[in-house]
Amino acid sequence: MIIINLKNRLDKKEFKSVVDFELEYLLKFKKNTKPQDKLQELKNNTSDINEKKIVTYLIRNFDSIIIEKPNKLKKIIDHFKTQKWEEIIYKSSKTTDFGTKLLECFGYKDRFRDGKTRGIWLAEKINLKSCCYCNAQYGITIKGKKALFQFDHFFPKTKYPYLSISLYNLIPSCANCNNTKNRTDLNLEEYFHPYFNNLSDLAKFHLEYDPDPRKIFTFKELKKQNLKVNFIAKAVDTFDIVSKHNELYSIEDIYNCHHDIADEILMKSIIYTQKLIKNHLKIDGLFPDKKTYLRYLFSNYINESEIHNRPLSKFTQDLLKQFKIIDSY
Ligand SMILES: [Zn+2]
Known part of the structure; x- marks a missing residue:
């Protein structure tokens, strides 16, 4: 329903451009959660050749994964399909143990699930007051304290845990829309993406x-x-x-x-x-x-x-x- 036009949303005194904002978002994760170190640890601890290949790919392409636009994220998903890596992460409608480990490496839980830190930095910068999908519910941020809405993953984190903290995969939405969509795997051609088009x-x-x-x-x-x-x-x-x-x-x-x-x-x-x-x-x-x-x-x-x-x-x-x-x- 609502397009998130970052160029207009961001405080121009704080960020000269959207690229500046993307880089700061990336740096925050690199500094605080150190996902690349955790991925390296996972790589060292696994003996499975395909798991090693996946983690190597994720370490190499880490920056792109975090700040690339939705159409590029789709290309990363397609790469996983071509390599036949999908089932290693998600099988029989469930995230595998390896997939869960990947989710932990990216630190989604630490940064977005906890009530107080739930994406508050991102929420404050985007500064919206209603759900992007329905525009029927409030989605407010109490400055410095709490974001009173949820972040939906356009590409669900159950299937794509490696996109769990990707900037353009996090859609500020109300609990109803987030729960309704749940694990539905959407594609950019058929569904509205709030960073991508203006419904x-x-x-x-x-x-x-x-x-x-x-x-x-x-x-x-x-x-x-x-x-x-x-x-x-x-x-x-x-x-x-x-x-x-x-x-x-x-x-x-x-x-x-x-x-x-x-x-x-x-x-x-x-x-x-x-x-x-x-x-x-x-x-x-x-x-x-x-x-x-x-x-x-x-x-x-x-x-x-x-x-x-x-x-x-x-x-x-x-x-x-x-x-x-x-x-x-
Ligand atoms: Zn909603």
């Missing part, structure tokens, strides 16, 4: 309502109104990626639990006519611009670039576009 640009929420509230004059009648939220692709060629995302994370089901909010947006869109909005904006010094006014009126962010700031902001914006309160894409 918000590809899909929109649309509210079906019957009867039209403009023709209803009492709240009693309004209660009988049928509402239905749809999550639809904006273009034919994005239909598959949108449908798959919708199905996997139950997007329409989640948003159909928010008919009360949809109803409030719909009713306010009718009550606050363009004429009334114009009159309010004429009041000197009260609102700097129309977008700020609408943010207060609809209790959410109106700019597309601020979707990550609050749950349901994408939903609010799309409905406001549908009701012609704000400009459509």
Whole structure:
């Protein structure tokens, strides 16, 4: 749902570029957890020739594994497939003992599982406030203390423990989305990757309502109104990626639990006519611009670039576009 545009997210005073940030992320692991030393130890302690080959590959390509983009991570996965190394790590729907050892070497547990250290450094730098997959739940970070969300592994760590701390494999998400996805092995061609593409640009929420509230004059009648939220692709060629995302994370089901909010947006869109909005904006010094006014009126962010700031902001914006309160894409 939300694209993590690191270039815009990072504090420019702290990082001159995304590359600077990637290098600092890499250095943090090298310094604190020393995964390469642990991998070397694992290599020394195993007599299995294939296990030795895997660990050698991981030591050699360590930097790429940690900071490469998702499409390059996919190439690393493909290399494991070509070498027939997959079953050494994951067999009969379970991570093997060797796979578990790899996970320990990369130090995922030390850095991300523990309640206090759970990726707090990364969480603070990315600085999002809602789940990337659903934009329906908060995902906040209490500065210096705790990240109140989970990191989903786009490429599951059960199958790919060597990607367990890879920067672009860690997706800040709510517990519901993380648990729903669980071990599902997704691919970049068919599924939305928050560091890779912007689902918000590809899909929109649309509210079906019957009867039209403009023709209803009492709240009693309004209660009988049928509402239905749809999550639809904006273009034919994005239909598959949108449908798959919708199905996997139950997007329409989640948003159909928010008919009360949809109803409030719909009713306010009718009550606050363009004429009334114009009159309010004429009041000197009260609102700097129309977008700020609408943010207060609809209790959410109106700019597309601020979707990550609050749950349901994408939903609010799309409905406001549908009701012609704000400009459509
Ligand atoms: Zn979520």
